[in-house]
Amino acid sequence: MPELPEVEITARLLDSALRGARIESAVAPGINALKTFEPPLTALAGDEIAAVRRRGKHLVIETAGGLALLIHLMSAGRLQLYDKRAGPRDRTSRLLVRVTAQTPGEVPRELELRLREFGSKQAAWVKVLPADALEQDDAVATLGPEAWPDPPTLSDVLDAPRPLHAILRDQRVIAGIGRSWVDEILWEAQLSPYKRGADLQPPEAERLRAAIVETLGHAIAHYEDVIELPIPDKLPMPLRIHRHHGEPCPRCASTLEAVHFEDYVIAYCPACQTEGRVLKDRRLSRLLR
Numbered sequence: 001m002p003e004l005p006e007v008e009i010t011a012r013l014l015d016s017a018l019r020g021a022r023i024e025s026a027v028a029p030g031i032n033a034l035k036t037f038e039p040p041l042t043a044l045a046g047d048e049i050a051a052v053r054r055r056g057k058h059l060v061i062e063t064a065g066g067l068a069l070l071i072h073l074m075s076a077g078r079l080q081l082y083d084k085r086a087g088p089r090d091r092t093s094r095l096l097v098r099v100t101a102q103t104p105g106e107v108p109r110e111l112e113l114r115l116r117e118f119g120s121k122q123a124a125w126v127k128v129l130p131a132d133a134l135e136q137d138d139a140v141a142t143l144g145p146e147a148w149p150d151p152p153t154l155s156d157v158l159d160a161p162r163p164l165h166a167i168l169r170d171q172r173v174i175a176g177i178g179r180s181w182v183d184e185i186l187w188e189a190q191l192s193p194y195k196r197g198a199d200l201q202p203p204e205a206e207r208l209r210a211a212i213v214e215t216l217g218h219a220i221a222h223y224e225d226v227i228e229l230p231i232p233d234k235l236p237m238p239l240r241i242h243r244h245h246g247e248p249c250p251r252c253a254s255t256l257e258a259v260h261f262e263d264y265v266i267a268y269c270p271a272c273q274t275e276g277r278v279l280k281d282r283r284l285s286r287l288l289r
């Protein structure tokens with residue numbers, strides 16, 4: 001679920017809280033989320049956090065000692081900062097980083113950064129890399145250009161015979177958009193989820209680009225207003241279309257429709273996006289759930 005806006009606000013809040021903080025220890029308890037062995041996680045101890053930033057849907061924690069912690073939250077992860085230490089009964093933590101944050105003139109604060117994951121999938125992962133190897137890591141090297149704040153010219157990057165709903169979520173094509181925000185973006189641009197990227201006319205590609213900038217930018221601005229550390233378990237996503245099928249379209253008041261898949265749902269407005277056509281819905285997968 002965390003996509004570009006959710007990861008961006010996480011990076012911003014953690015960056016302001018942790019820049020300059022000293023790392024005491026880093027451990028990956030329970031089922032190991034750590035995907036690298038060298039350098040070891042213990043190499044972070046004694047180092048200092050230089051910055052926390054976002055790349056696509058990944059978080060990057062850079063240290064003054066030249067290491068980078070690359071984190072992917074996948075569908076159900078959160079990177080949360082607490083002023084208490086996790087007890088032994090906390091089974092949701094995949095990574096625990098204990099730090100001491102010191103603001104000049106104030107008492108040092110002992111904090112704990114936890115990568116927590118909800119649900120049974122346990123797919124979130126962490127890599128410890130030399131900072132200068134980050135861009136060559138598979139997960140980063142394969143990423144397309146960032147969807148926000150300045151996405152590329154879409155008539156170039158989306159020029160493929162694939163539906164917009166799929167191609168916009170392909171991180172190798174454009175980085176940051178997932179199943180939630182793609183519905184909002186396509187609704188904003190008034191484009192069908194099944195329109196092929198290669199069929200986009202130049203004015204449509206322009207409209208889509210503007211919709212990406214507007215939609216993701218609006219979500220980030222919303223989070224700046226409402227989200228605080230430690231980062232809530234459930235993020236208040238300002239969605240208007242995704243998960244709103246059956247409700248009136250905010251633009252034209254037609255009923256929003258949906259196409260159900262085994263593990264996600266496409267929502268759209270037939271009047272605004274598909275010239276009134278209701279797309280074939282694969283209800284069977286929904287009935288089997």
Ligand SMILES: [Zn+2]
Pocket residue numbers: 249250251252253254269270271272273
């Ligand atoms: Zn509509």
